Amino acid sequence: MALYNYILLVVLFLLIGFLVVSAKQKIIKKDWLRRTVKIITITAIVFITCAVVLFPNLKNIQTTGEYSYTSCVLELSDTSRIEDFKSDGSLRKLSVLVYYPNEDVIANNTCPLIIFSHGGISTKTSNLSLYKELASHGYVVASIDHTYHALITEIDGVKIYIDSGYMRELNEEDSHSDLENSYACFQKWMKLRTGDINFVIDTFIEKSVNESNSFYSLIDADRIGVAGHSLGGSAALGVARQRNDIKAVIALESPYMCDITGINGNEFSWDTSHTSALL
Structure with missing residues (x-):
């Protein structure tokens, strides 16, 4: 025991x-x-x-990769976006948890980068065993706290809780009774999350070139994957549609929200141009 x-x-x-x-x-x-x-x-x-x-013998899941790993938490400010959940014109800020192999045992620019987006009501720590496992196999994993979508995060030393309006949207959204509201919610949620993911990817790519004395130098910018659970997986799938540099997607229990293009009668209309790629 x-x-x-x-x-x-x-x-x-x-x-x-x-x-x-x-x-x-x-x-x-x-x-x-x-x-x-x-x-x-x-x-x-x-x-x-x-x-x-x-759970008499519940223990931490042991990693199977050859590398030891470590982690850090970053706070990133997106200078191209204003925070929609505030009215003071402040920038969108994110807390990002990063797991990566120890730099002293792995060569620079050899680690694939994986960006993870948490579920609708969750945090960046929701899939720690996955991050650790990937890091032990030589991946750099960055998990995003989507500010105001995360249950709780911390920016500039201040705790920020999930937004009550967003919670109300999640609770009231029902495509069986109000298709238009569901479509509006999907568009709103995906815009915020894909924006966050794209910002983090672009930031990490830039820093992998310009910073040679940190974990950023480990990143192979030619091997990028996106992953997520539920709402986060939907955003990951959407980002993979938007970018040409995404090599892999892991979507856990996730609907194709970004493929919905509108409403046609009593049904959603879909972007079917990628059907052959899925098959």
Whole structure:
């Protein structure tokens, strides 16, 4: 059994003990507060028990590549775009998590670059095991926090949470009842995300040429891939349509939102010019 499970067992016994003692001695006097604490404690006990029983040997997934790797977090400002979620004219800023092989064991300009876009309600850390695995095989992986689409990110030392308007769009979007609203949402979401991905790719390509003393020098600008999950995968597929330098796409559980060109009656109209390439 993994070490964390022993820690959970200690917490579990402490919670059970607290529950028994508080019930006998009525430590908490107010009825409503006692009931609330009891419900929270029982819920925690159930979750911890399930974790210990269902995942007794849960450990970090070991990488299979030959390279050791490291990571860093960058903050990038896109001088070509204004932040749509703010009204002060400030620039669009992104936090980017980068995993890459250790520079001392791999030659410059030999590492393919993979840009990852997270799901609709997620963060740049959502697929860490994938980033680490790719880095161990000699890839540079950059995962983007799409500011205001990410659950939480940090820019200039300030935490930024997911936008409430964007959350409302996700919750209310339903192509079965309002096709036009769905199309408008898809266009809006894809414009922001493909813009972020293109900006990061262009930045990394430029720096791979101009910076020789950082991980950027590892990047082979002739081997670029894009990847993403759900909404992020849709954006990755869209970027691959927009650029000629994308060599590979990994789209996890992702619809082809960028291929929707409009509405035709009660259905979406699609760009079918790439059908043969897909086959």
